[in-house]
Amino acid sequence: MSRSLLSLTFALLICASISFFGENFIASNFAYYYDILISIGVNIILATSLNLVNGYTGQFSLGHAGFMAIGAYASASWSNHLDPVIFGITGGSGNPIATNAAMFVSMFFAGILAAIAGFAVGVPSLRLKGDYLAIVTLGFGEIIRVAILNTDFLGASRGLSVAGTYTNLFWTFGSVVLCAYVVLSLVHSTYGRGFLTVRDDEVAAEAMGINTTKYKVVAFVVASFFAGVAGALYAHFKAFITPEGFNFFRSVDVVVIVILGGMGSTIGVAVAAVLLTILPEALRALAHTQFVPQAYQGLLENRLILYSLLLIVLMLTRPQGLFGDGTAFKKWFGRSRVN
Amino acid sequence: MDKLIEMLQQLVNGVSLGSIYALIALGYTMVYGVLRFINFAHGDIYMLGAYAGFLLAPIFAHTFKFGEFDTFTPQNTLFILSGAGLIMILSMAICAAIGVLIERIAYRPLRERPRLNVLITAIGVSLFLQNITQYRLGADPKAFPQLIPVHVVEGLGNLTILTSQLAIIIATIILLIILRFVVMKTKIGLAMRALSLNPTACSIMGVNNDVVISFTFALGSALAAAAGILVSMDSPSINPLMGNLPGIKAFVAAVLGGIGNIPGAALGGLIIGILETFVVAIGFPQWRDGIAFAVLIVILLFKPTGILGRVEREKV
Amino acid sequence: MDSLLQLNNCTIRFGGLTAVSNFSMEITKGELVGLIGPNGAGKTTVFNMVTGVYQPTEGEVLLAGERLNGLKPYAITGKGIARTFQNIRLFSSLTVFDNVRASFNLRLKHGPIHALTRGRAFLNEENDIEKRTLELLKIFNLDRLREVMCKSLPYGDQRRLEIVRALATQPKLLLLDEPAAGMTPTEKSNLMKLIEFVRETFDISVLLVEHDMRVVMGICKRIYVLDHGVKIAEGPPEEIRRNPKVIEAYLGEEPP
Numbered sequence: 088m089s090r091s092l093l094s095l096t097f098a099l100l101i102c103a104s105i106s107f108f109g110e111n112f113i114a115s116n117f118a119y120y121y122d123i124l125i126s127i128g129v130n131i132i133l134a135t136s137l138n139l140v141n142g143y144t145g146q147f148s149l150g151h152a153g154f155m156a157i158g159a160y161a162s163a164s165w166s167n168h169l170d171p172v173i174f175g176i177t178g179g180s181g182n183p184i185a186t187n188a189a190m191f192v193s194m195f196f197a198g199i200l201a202a203i204a205g206f207a208v209g210v211p212s213l214r215l216k217g218d219y220l221a222i223v224t225l226g227f228g229e230i231i232r233v234a235i236l237n238t239d240f241l242g243a244s245r246g247l248s249v250a251g252t253y254t255n256l257f258w259t260f261g262s263v264v265l266c267a268y269v270v271l272s273l274v275h276s277t278y279g280r281g282f283l284t285v286r287d288d289e290v291a292a293e294a295m296g297i298n299t300t301k302y303k304v305v306a307f308v309v310a311s312f313f314a315g316v317a318g319a320l321y322a323h324f325k326a327f328i329t330p331e332g333f334n335f336f337r338s339v340d341v342v343v344i345v346i347l348g349g350m351g352s353t354i355g356v357a358v359a360a361v362l363l364t365i366l367p368e369a370l371r372a373l374a375h376t377q378f379v380p381q382a383y384q385g386l387l388e389n390r391l392i393l394y395s396l397l398l399i400v401l402m403l404t405r406p407q408g409l410f411g412d413g414t415a416f417k418k419w420f421g422r423s424r425v426n
Numbered sequence: 427m428d429k430l431i432e433m434l435q436q437l438v439n440g441v442s443l444g445s446i447y448a449l450i451a452l453g454y455t456m457v458y459g460v461l462r463f464i465n466f467a468h469g470d471i472y473m474l475g476a477y478a479g480f481l482l483a484p485i486f487a488h489t490f491k492f493g494e495f496d497t498f499t500p501q502n503t504l505f506i507l508s509g510a511g512l513i514m515i516l517s518m519a520i521c522a523a524i525g526v527l528i529e530r531i532a533y534r535p536l537r538e539r540p541r542l543n544v545l546i547t548a549i550g551v552s553l554f555l556q557n558i559t560q561y562r563l564g565a566d567p568k569a570f571p572q573l574i575p576v577h578v579v580e581g582l583g584n585l586t587i588l589t590s591q592l593a594i595i596i597a598t599i600i601l602l603i604i605l606r607f608v609v610m611k612t613k614i615g616l617a618m619r620a621l622s623l624n625p626t627a628c629s630i631m632g633v634n635n636d637v638v639i640s641f642t643f644a645l646g647s648a649l650a651a652a653a654g655i656l657v658s659m660d661s662p663s664i665n666p667l668m669g670n671l672p673g674i675k676a677f678v679a680a681v682l683g684g685i686g687n688i689p690g691a692a693l694g695g696l697i698i699g700i701l702e703t704f705v706v707a708i709g710f711p712q713w714r715d716g717i718a719f720a721v722l723i724v725i726l727l728f729k730p731t732g733i734l735g736r737v738e739r740e741k742v
Numbered sequence: 743m744d745s746l747l748q749l750n751n752c753t754i755r756f757g758g759l760t761a762v763s764n765f766s767m768e769i770t771k772g773e774l775v776g777l778i779g780p781n782g783a784g785k786t787t788v789f790n791m792v793t794g795v796y797q798p799t800e801g802e803v804l805l806a807g808e809r810l811n812g813l814k815p816y817a818i819t820g821k822g823i824a825r826t827f828q829n830i831r832l833f834s835s836l837t838v839f840d841n842v843r844a845s846f847n848l849r850l851k852h853g854p855i856h857a858l859t860r861g862r863a864f865l866n867e868e869n870d871i872e873k874r875t876l877e878l879l880k881i882f883n884l885d886r887l888r889e890v891m892c893k894s895l896p897y898g899d900q901r902r903l904e905i906v907r908a909l910a911t912q913p914k915l916l917l918l919d920e921p922a923a924g925m926t927p928t929e930k931s932n933l934m935k936l937i938e939f940v941r942e943t944f945d946i947s948v949l950l951v952e953h954d955m956r957v958v959m960g961i962c963k964r965i966y967v968l969d970h971g972v973k974i975a976e977g978p979p980e981e982i983r984r985n986p987k988v989i990e991a992y993l994g995e996e997p998p
Contacts, residue, residue, distance in 0.1 A: 091860035147542055211727045217541055218464045222677065223726050226719040229674075233716045269858060276857040276864075277871050280844035284833050291831035294793060296819035296848030296911050305854060335670075339549060346546060351835065391557040398550030399532055406543045 091272065098264045106257030113256070123368060125324050128259035129317050130360040132266045134344040135353050136313035139270050141342065142350030143279075144306040145286025146213065147221040150228030151314050151341050156333035157204050157231060158197035158315025159322040160241050163249040165193045166323065170251060190253035194262070194319040201315025202308050204231075209307035213300055228338055235330045246329035254324040262320060263357075266313045270353050273309070282306055336391070343394055346401060347408050355410025366390075431584045436707045437700065442591040442660070444699020445598035448692040449653035450676035451683070452605065453646025455691035458680070459622035460642050463541065466548035467528060468650060469673015470555040471521050475651025476570065476664045477559060478517040483571040486512065493572040498589060510573040510593075514655045518648035525647025526640045534636070552669075559666040567665040570658035590660035597656055601649060602692060609688060614641055622686060675702075675718040682725050684735025693733060744771045744806075746947050747792070747823075747915055752801030754787055754971075761787045762971040765801075769915065774941050774948045776962035778955075778982075780991055783968040785951045786828065789919055792949070793825050794818040805915070820848060824913035826904040828920045832892045838903055839888035842878055845910035846871045875910070881943070882906050882936075898929045905940065915947045916940065922954045930954060934961050959983065967991070 114121045137151045166189060173192075174185040212223045235241050242248075273279045284292035285299045292299050322328050340363075348359030367390045401408065450472050457465045483492055490509025495502055532551050536544040579587045609615035617638045621628050629635050657672075658664055679698040683690025698718055705717045725732065747769040754762045762784045769775050777785050790796045792803060794815040803810040805821050813821070833841050856864040879885040882902050887895065892903060901921055908916055918937065922930045938961055941948050952958045958965060959979040967975040967982060969991040975982055982988055 089860040089862070089865075145542075147545065211723075215726060215730065218545060219681075219726055219730065221545060222464065222674075222681075223723060225674070226678075226722045230716055230719045230723075233713075233719075237712045272858050272860065273854055277843055277846055277868060278850060278852075278854055278857050280836065280840050281847045283836060283840075284844045284847075287833040287835050288831050290795075290815075291827065291833065292844075293815040294819060294825050294827075294831075295845040295907065296816050296824075297844070298814075298816045339553070342546070342549075391553055392561060395550045395553035395557060399547050399554065402543045402547040402550065403532070403535055406539065 091268075095264070095268050098268075099261050102261045102264060103257050105260075106255050110255055110257075123364065124256070125254060125259050125320070127361050127364045128256075128263050129320050129324075130341070130344060130364045131263050131357045132313050132317040132320070133341045134348065134356045134360040135263075135266055135270055136310040136317075137341050138345050138348070138350065138353060138356045139273070139282070140303075140306045140310045141345050142352070142356065143270075143274055143286065144282045144303055145350075146303055146306070147217055148224040148307070148310075149221045149335070149338050149342065150208070150224035150226075150231075151310070152333040152335070152337035153224075153228030153231040154201040154205055154311040154314035155318035155321070155337070156228075156235060156330065158201040158318025159328050159333065160235060160247065160318075161200040161315065162193040162197035162319035163247050163322045163328060164241065165196050166253075167248075167250045186251065186253050187258075189251065190258055190323065193253070193323070194258065194316050197315040197319035197322075198312040199315070201318065202312035205308045205311025205314075206304065209304045209311075210300075213303040213307060225335060225338070228333075228335060232330045232334055235333075242329075244330065246327055249322045249326045249328065252323055252326050254320050259320055262313075262316050266316070267353060267357070269309065269313075274353075340394075343398055346398070346406075349408030349410035352408075352410045355408065359409060428584075435585055436703050438585070438587050438591065440700030440703035441696060442594050442699070443703055444679075444696035445594050446653045446657045446672065446695075447676045447679045447699050448695025449598060449601065449649045449656075450672060451679040451691035451695045452688060453650045454677050454680040455683070455685055455688060456618070456642050456646045459686040459688075460618060460625075460639055461533075461537075463533070463544055464548070464677065465533075465643075465646075466545065467552040467555060468646065469669035469676065470552050471525055471647045471669070472650040472654045472657075472672060472676075473559065473664070473666065473669035474524060474555065475517050475521045475654025476658045476668065477563065477568075477654075477666075478520045478651065479513050479573070479655045479658060480568055480570055480664060482513055482516055483573065487571065495575045497575050497577055506574050510655075510659070513573055514597075514652055517655050518651045521651035521654075522644035522648040525643040529640060529643045534639075556666050556669070563666070565666060567663045570662040570664050572662065573655075573659055576659070588660065590656075593659060594656045597652065601652060605645070605649070605688070608645070614638060618642055671715060675715075678718045678722040678725075681730075682721060682732055684732030687732065687734045690732055690734035745769075746771050746773075746806055747949070748804040749788070749792070750802050750804065752788075752791060752798040752803065754784075754791060754796055755799045760971055762791070762968075765968070765971070765973055767966055767973075767976075769947050769949060771914075772941065772945060772947055773964065774937070774950065774962050776958040776965040777949060777951045777968065778953070778958055778965060779968035782970075783991075784971040785968055786919065787971070788968070789825070789917060789949075789951055792818075792917060793823060816848075819911055819913070822912070822914035823917065824908035824911045824915070825917035826901070826908055826919055826921060828923065830900050830904055832900060832904060832907070834891075834893050836892060837888065838879065838884055838890050838892050838895065839875060841892050841903060841907050842875045842910045843871060845907050846875070848911050878906050878910060897924060898932075901925075901933070902936065905936070909940065909944060913946055915949065918948060918950045918952075920952055921950070922952055922957050930957055933957065937961055 133151060133155065137148065140146050140148050170189045174189045208224070208227045212220060212227070215223060236244055274282060281292070281297050281302050284295065284297055285302050289299050344359045344363050345356055347363065348356030370390070370393070450469065453468050453471070454465065457463060457468070486492070486509065490505070490512070492509060495506055498506065528551055532547050533544055536547060574589060574593060576588055576590045579589055579592055609618060617628065617633050618641070620633065621635060621638050625635060675698055676695060679694035680691045681694070682697060683692070683694030698721065701717055701721065702714050706714050745768055747767070749765060749767040752762060752765045753760065765788060777788060779785050787796065791798055794810065794813050794817070798811060805823065808821065810818055810821065833844060836844065852864045852867050876885055876888070879888055884899065884903060884906065887899065892900065895903065905918070905921070922933055925933060934957055937948060937950065940946070950958065950962060962979060964976070964978055965982045966973060967988050974987045974991060975985045
């Protein structure tokens with residue numbers, strides 16, 4: 088096994104250990120923070136995967152939530168209908184081996200389905216330039232949402248209950264590790280430089296023999312896969328999903344994280360995900376302290392007003408986000424090379 | 427005969443709906459024409475237009491006796507129309523100013539930057555407008571005051587057309603005529619057209635690009651505001667998020683007609699309106715919103731330049 | 743002498759405008775050919791036709807006998823034609839090193855899956871690419887600048903880098919689009935030596951589109967002259983210099 092894969096396995100084992108020994112302790116005593124932790128994990132996966140498309144490849148996708156929705160509903164349906172059959176799990180509980188195997192399969196199925204959708208959407212759409220691509224991806228995201236809304240089998244507007252809250256720290260952060268590994272390994276290779284050329288200058292990239300559409304589709308499919316995985320994690324955490332939870336605003340949420348993190352840096356985007364997951368909670372807590380006059384409490388709680396101002400101000404003053412293209416990180420961690 | 431009446435009925439409904447989309451679509455297409463930029467926040471100007479009417483109406487309610495008339499009569503028609511017209515014009519003026527302000531503050535500083543940046547800013551502006559309205563005026567739907575009496579137009583037999591629908595269609599026609607005049611026969615309209623073809627040449631020839639762009643935003647915003655007022659006369663429930671769906675459908679309409687092409691936007695709006703009405707009429711109401719997205723995808727995949735659009739070649 | 747590039751009666755029309763009309767050209771292996779003409783003559787159009795940016799309305803483009811009509815630009819580069827751009831199009835967010843390295847994507851044997859598994863074969867190929875990139879950079883004296891962002895390079899170095907980047911795709915034919923634009927006389931002399939050096943060292947053909955007559959006459963073995971999309975002359979520099987049609991076309995511009 089190559090050295091890189093070995094490192095990956097090692098990291099996953101660490102996640103497993105933390106989960107195995109600490110899960111119940113954290114979940115019971117720090118329930119509120121446990122929730123935030125899982126949310127952070129989900130957002131990191133969404134943001135780092137979208138960063139591959141929006142950041143490294145320079146395409147503007149506004150439909151990420153749509154693929155998350157596909158993953159969520161796919162894994163939910165799988166668990167609801169097939170877990171009792173395959174794993175002998177009833178009502179979402181069973182022995183640990185069965186539930187974890189069920190979760191793995193469910194997540195994998197979610198990712199694959201989302202990836203297939205990503206391919207189906209990507210191939211025709213990625214020929215389009217900037218603004219058009221944004222609108223088409225937004226359109227696809229909405230179509231997916233509307234389709235789910237009109238599908239009785241998936242609970243339509245009533246929502247869907249998910250049997251089995253299998254999501255735990257291992258699956259969440261294991262997926263984070265895997266997602267980061269995939270994105271970073273892809274980008275930091277000669278092949279990965281191809282993504283960046285597509286971002287910088289498509290005409291020049293084509294002239295250097297790079298099939299720009301193929302690279303865009305690859306990025307899109309990989310990103311969609313992980314959006315699906317994130318959806319599966321989300322579904323098996325909340326135990327109840329509705330189409331509204333995967334609307335345009337959710338896509339915008341992820342886009343804001345990617346922009347804040349600086350579109351060329353995986354680490355930057357991950358940090359931004361942490362910050363922006365904690366921010367609304369922190370603001371909510373702050374609003375209820377005595378520092379904030381009554382009149383402004385509502386404003387603080389209204390995340391979207393602040394988000395929108397953040398977007399505008401960020402674009403006007405620091406469009407490269409907090410961390411730009413990650414050169415700051417590179418200086419700290421030393422030049423990251425293929426070997 | 428009944429089938430014919432039925433079809434005619436739906437056609438009228440479709441044209442009425444399509445007129446609203448057309449008015450909004452014009453703003454998208456004009457801004458894209460001069461700036462090559464999709465103003466994501468445009469749909470929310472439509473919403474602000476409706477809210478402007480909502481806030482203005484009470485001020486003039488007494489003078490123009492809003493809501494006090496039950497039907498149009500030959501005696502009161504002029505009076506009613508002038509009242510409604512005043513509200514509409516005021517709303518258009520306010521939104522024109524807002525549009526110019528937004529362009530000045532949020533978009534102009536980014537004109538030299540990559541277009542992705544300003545697209546994102548536009549999303550920010552859109553969210554901001556929606557949420558600040560929600561914050562200050564409440565997220566719950568408000569009842570738009572009755573500016574004109576809404577009833578079935580007399581003398582059309584089995585055809586049920588509401589006065590509000592008639593108002594929409596007639597007002598749209600008037601606005602389109604005015605727009606055509608401005609674009610084709612005035613100096614600034616000429617500047618707009620020239621700007622959409624070659625901005626550099628324009629500034630060399632002494633055109634103040636900034637002024638023309640501001641004017642374009644003002645024009646587009648005014649039309650969107652008009653749409654907001656007109657639609658609220660027909661369907662009097664307004665809410666801060668009401669600009670989202672119509673906004674995106676109007677954008678689809680603009681793309682359908684050929685983005686950057688003014689008659690195209692009007693045409694596209696009508697087509698989308700009629701399509702949407704027919705989809706509901708033939709029994710698929712749950713897909714009424716989806717049809718616009720489906721059209722969008724089909725258009726972008728097969729004829730991205732739209733029905734009347736132009737191809738733009740990148741110079742290598 | 744094998745024929746490498748052949749343009750047979752190529753015509754390009756854009757709507758009602760005929761940009762290039764019935765143009766034929768042949769370049770043999772290892773030849774250095776020039777394409778000149780007054781402004782707007784259609785030189786860049788011919789260029790773009792060869793590289794697949796435009797498709798000829800009539801006629802065909804052949805590379806070593808193989809038809810290139812209908813192929814996308816990246817596929818044509820795959821067949822062995824590389825180019826530089828009139829207004830330098832480097833990959834602005836990449837370093838000098840990565841600009842060249844990115845061009846090795848074309849011949850990459852171990853793709854995305856291997857980038858994930860990072861096995862022996864993948865690592866070997868990456869090492870190999872790194873070595874070859876450094877070698878290329880060294881030849882052109884850019885290796886010490888390899889970590890520099892290409893945007894920060896002086897103009898002349900940027901042009902050189904563009905050529906190196908094109909060479910990384912292992913072309914049989916290199917197309918240079920006005921490489922001397924904006925250069926000082928000294929830089930132009932160096933460029934001339936560089937182009938000849940490239941042709942010899944890498945054993946490739948070069949098609950040079952250029953305005954500067956001294957450069958073109960100085961290094962090209964044969965020259966094609968375009969005016970208003972039509973070929974008005976073809977031959978060695980001495981003939982072209984004396985050709986009355988060429989002189990007339992350039993009347994009002996710099997004499998050849």
